[in-house]
Amino acid sequence: MSAADFLPLALSQGDPAGIGPDIALAAWTRRAEFDLPPFLFIGDPAVLAVRARQLDLEVPFRETDAASAAGVFEHAFPVLPVPIGVDVVAGEPHVANARGTITAIQTAVDLCFDGKVRAMVTNPIAKSVLYEAGFGFPGHTEFLADLAKRHTGQSYRPVMMLAGPKLRAVPVTIHIPLKDVPGAVTEAAILETCRIVATDLKNRFGLAHPRLAVAGLNPHAGEGGAIGHEDEDTIHPAIMTLRREGIDAFGPLPADTMFHDDARRRYDVAICMYHDQALIPVKALGFDDSVNVTLGLPFVRTSPDHGTAFGIAGQGIAREDSLIAALKLADEISRPSETKS
Numbered sequence: 001m002s003a004a005d006f007l008p009l010a011l012s013q014g015d016p017a018g019i020g021p022d023i024a025l026a027a028w029t030r031r032a033e034f035d036l037p038p039f040l041f042i043g044d045p046a047v048l049a050v051r052a053r054q055l056d057l058e059v060p061f062r063e064t065d066a067a068s069a070a071g072v073f074e075h076a077f078p079v080l081p082v083p084i085g086v087d088v089v090a091g092e093p094h095v096a097n098a099r100g101t102i103t104a105i106q107t108a109v110d111l112c113f114d115g116k117v118r119a120m121v122t123n124p125i126a127k128s129v130l131y132e133a134g135f136g137f138p139g140h141t142e143f144l145a146d147l148a149k150r151h152t153g154q155s156y157r158p159v160m161m162l163a164g165p166k167l168r169a170v171p172v173t174i175h176i177p178l179k180d181v182p183g184a185v186t187e188a189a190i191l192e193t194c195r196i197v198a199t200d201l202k203n204r205f206g207l208a209h210p211r212l213a214v215a216g217l218n219p220h221a222g223e224g225g226a227i228g229h230e231d232e233d234t235i236h237p238a239i240m241t242l243r244r245e246g247i248d249a250f251g252p253l254p255a256d257t258m259f260h261d262d263a264r265r266r267y268d269v270a271i272c273m274y275h276d277q278a279l280i281p282v283k284a285l286g287f288d289d290s291v292n293v294t295l296g297l298p299f300v301r302t303s304p305d306h307g308t309a310f311g312i313a314g315q316g317i318a319r320e321d322s323l324i325a326a327l328k329l330a331d332e333i334s335r336p337s338e339t340k341s
């Protein structure tokens with residue numbers, strides 16, 4: 001065991017009006033049952049206290065820092081305070097909450113770069129609320145790459161991977177309108193994405209020879225060019241280049257037949273051309289136990305696979321399973337390799 005193995009994980013609050021506080025509190029109450037790694041919650045202690053009362057949870061809080069969080073975790077819920085500054089109502093998103101939401105994410109990244117936490121886990125943010133406040137990134141994924149660049153001066157291409165026990169899937173394009181997808185599915189985008197996936201599956205997930213199944217864009221992967229040309233003109237050449245580089249990529253596969261049980265046994269990750277092509281099968285196969293993990297960054301970031309679920313915040317019915325899976329995965333992939341189970 002190295003010293004880094006004892007560092008806590010940072011857990012950002014996410015949108016305070018969403019279910020982030022609910023599931024963080026619930027996860028902490030089940031820390032022994034799931035042998036959870038210690039985490040330091042970065043958010044507003046007042047929001048937590050109100051939410052715990054609302055949920056009828058007896059949770060002792062301790063305002064603390066990263067150095068003390070692991071010691072505190074067994075007995076109390078460790079919080080690094082980032083006040084929101086206004087009253088937050090569960091289920092009622094408000095633009096005034098955006099500044100605190102963003103600051104919590106930035107603080108978690110700073111702690112990663114300062115070597116005070118081992119990895120970061122993010123609770124869900126509502127993109128539209130942050131956009132209204134002037135947030136200039138599609139989501140965490142791109143924001144984290146920008147924050148990393150501010151720390152190191154290097155550029156990063158962040159890659160979103162949704163990972164569950166039954167399927168890992170990566171969208172090459174992420175939060176863009178569907179009408180813009182064909183133009184954004186370029187050879188360069190496919191190559192960069194697949195190279196990062198192959199590297200991180202080796203280095204972080206311990207897969208010596210990851211197999212990448214690449215989806216087509218069009219129905220039937222274009223049906224030989226009769227139903228669209230991107231599969232033959234763009235995706236196929238990218239796969240050939242990857243194969244020449246020694247990456248075990250194959251396809252383009254018709255997306256409708258690549259996710260059934262037998263098909264999934266033939267690959268380690270599905271490379272998909274757009275958001276819903278990747279996220280629908282992942283969430284259908286394992287909404288409660290899948291995790292969003294950002295590849296291509298110089299630190300580990302995971303997140304539950306779901307969103308803010310404003311409609312159920314503060315009601316005691318939000319399931320904490322995906323957050324627990326995200327904490328466990330962050331713990332596993334951020335450990336020094338000699339200590340991995």
Ligand SMILES: NC(=O)C1=CN([C@@H]2O[C@H](COP(=O)(O)OP(=O)(O)OC[C@H]3O[C@@H](n4cnc5c(N)ncnc54)[C@H](O)[C@@H]3O)[C@@H](O)[C@H]2O)C=CC1
Nearest residue numbers: 123124125126127128303305306307308309312317318319
């Ligand atoms: N990592 C992140 O920050 C993510 C953020 N979002 C954001 O979340 C907001 C809401 O998005 P939606 O599409 O409505 O997705 P959502 O995942 O918040 O909700 C979809 C449905 O699943 C239910 N649900 C979600 N999580 C649940 C849980 N833990 N336990 C029980 N039921 C749960 C909700 O009640 C709702 O019926 C959007 O603003 C979106 O931008 C969405 C996905 C990921």
Ligand SMILES: NCC(=O)COP(=O)(O)O
Nearest residue numbers: 138139140141142292303
């Ligand atoms: N649909 C997935 C999602 O919205 C997560 O985005 P991010 O905030 O992790 O970039």
